[in-house]
Amino acid sequence: xxxxxxxxxxxxxxxxxxxxxxxxxxxxxxxxxxxxxxxxxxxxxxxxxxxxxxxxxxxxxxxxxxxxxxxxxxxxxxxxxxxxxxxxxxxxxxxxxxxxxxxxxxxxxxxxxxxxxxxxxxxxxxxxxxxxxxxxxxxxxxxxxxxxxxxxxxxxxxxxxxxxxxxxxxxxxxxxxxxxxxxxxxxxxxxxxxxxxxxxxxxxxxxxxxxxxxxxxxxxxxxxxxxxxxxxxxxxxxxxxxxxxxxxxxxxxxxxxxxxxxxxxxxxxxxxxxxxxxxxxxxxxxxxxxxxxxxxxxxxxxxxxxxxxxxxxxxxxxxxxxxxxxxxxxxxxxxxxxxxxxxxxxxxxxxxxxxxxxxxxxxx
Ligand code: UT7
Numbered sequence: 001x002x003x004x005x006x007x008x009x010x011x012x013x014x015x016x017x018x019x020x021x022x023x024x025x026x027x028x029x030x031x032x033x034x035x036x037x038x039x040x041x042x043x044x045x046x047x048x049x050x051x052x053x054x055x056x057x058x059x060x061x062x063x064x065x066x067x068x069x070x071x072x073x074x075x076x077x078x079x080x081x082x083x084x085x086x087x088x089x090x091x092x093x094x095x096x097x098x099x100x101x102x103x104x105x106x107x108x109x110x111x112x113x114x115x116x117x118x119x120x121x122x123x124x125x126x127x128x129x130x131x132x133x134x135x136x137x138x139x140x141x142x143x144x145x146x147x148x149x150x151x152x153x154x155x156x157x158x159x160x161x162x163x164x165x166x167x168x169x170x171x172x173x174x175x176x177x178x179x180x181x182x183x184x185x186x187x188x189x190x191x192x193x194x195x196x197x198x199x200x201x202x203x204x205x206x207x208x209x210x211x212x213x214x215x216x217x218x219x220x221x222x223x224x225x226x227x228x229x230x231x232x233x234x235x236x237x238x239x240x241x242x243x244x245x246x247x248x249x250x251x252x253x254x255x256x257x258x259x260x261x262x263x264x265x266x267x268x269x270x271x272x273x274x275x276x277x278x279x280x281x282x283x284x285x286x287x288x289x290x291x292x293x294x295x296x297x298x299x300x301x302x303x304x305x306x307x308x309x310x311x312x313x314x315x316x317x318x319x320x321x322x323x324x325x326x327x328x329x330x331x332x333x334x335x336x337x338x339x340x341x342x343x344x345x346x347x348x349x350x351x352x353x354x355x356x357x358x359x360x361x362x363x364x
Contacts, residue, residue: 010135010136010179010180011128011131011132011135011178012175012185014174014175014176014337015070015071015072015073015173015174016069016070016300016339017066017068017073017171017172017304018300018301018305019069019170019171019348020051020169020346020347020348021052021057021168022054022348022349023052023054025051026038026049027047030163030164034164041164045164045292046268047165047267047288047292049291049292051167051168051348053150058093059087059089059093059150062148062149062150063089063148064106066146066148066171066300067144069304071144073174074176080176081112081142082142083112083113083142084114084131084143085101085103085144086117086127086130086143086145087100087115088117088118088146088296089118089123089295090118090123090151090203091149091295098116099148100114100116101114103146103148117296119296119324119326119330120201120325120326121298121322121323121325122191122263122323122328122329123295123296123324124147124296124322125320126330127145128145128175128189128320128332131143131186132175140177141176142177143174143176144173145173145174146300147170147171147172147299147300148169148171148297151166151293154224156223156224162223162228164292165292166294166295169291169301170297170300171297171298171301171303182337183335183337184334185334185335188246188250188333190242190245190331191242191330192330194326197234197327200231202225202325203225232268236272239263240273242321243277243321243331244277245331246319246321246333247333252333254278254279255278256317258283258316259285260273260277260284260318260319261302261303262321263293263322264288264294264298264299265288265293265298266293267286267288267289270284271284285303285306286302287302287305301346303318307339312336313336314337315335315336316335316336317333318333318334320333
């Protein structure tokens, strides 16, 4: 007799964490060196401030700080080993190797599988899909997924169209193997891309294309560039279409969505998205006013901050949707789990590492 099919394994969210570098840069501070104003930035983007790292602090540092909080949240005793670390980022510490192995080592997780996901602002949703697939296939049991960015390292300080929008941050979740019907189970997914839009959001230099072009690198090649106006409507259109597709796959009506967690690109994009798909704006989670667009960190940071603010309750239905360079887009849904740990606000100073905490305890 054939063996009964193995039960489906879902990726279940069991911990969250986030980290913001301490240096808060207001719109007025940017206006001191750029031809811009607090009024323009607030009206056109909804952004009032962002955080930037200081020299010497890298993406892996922010990722490890957020990751440490998510790990402690998921498992305060530190017993359940994470076997896989995924880092979604546009701003890796180095072009080669990936940043995830470095993050794993900083967290005392050397030996775990570790790799990066490169999908710009959609990176966290692509990372969720990747982690879900690994868990479903039995290739991973417990995954730390971090979205981490230091856009301050690629912004052109003279470009007012990008410098006022992006910020540095990290947000993390822990996913464990579980039951598809339990709260916290992630999925289904809708993912897509359109590489014809490669030039709309890009860093031209630093890759094979530029190195093999035979032409010397221009100074501006190392900076992030975005055709904001063209991207604006594509962001609304793709996130709305992808949101509808994933709600359809999940069998959820739009009025059943308790929280819309869209990529924090621009408050006008988030409002338009909510209006287009029919989610009341008050159900849209936004933190862009204080952190700006943090790319791959945007959704996990928004989730962790909404949780700390007491906004997310067990059983609430969440729709996550993102759009970014590539072009790429993606959406998923989950029902908010019962997370045991106390909600905490996002720190701006790194926590002690797990090994540091243990050695402190042993010397008490
Ligand atoms: O995260 C990945 C996905 N990213 C996005 O989805 C971003 C999508 N795009 C946007 O959020 C918006 O297009 C921007 C915030 C980038 C720009 O807002 P906009 O309302 O589309 O402005 P615009 O590009 O049409 O520019 C309007 C005017 C222009 O001046 P003129 O040509 O009308 O004289 C710009 O030069 O505003 C000017 N401008 C600024 N003025 C003051 C552009 N940036 C600034 C600035 N301060 N920082």
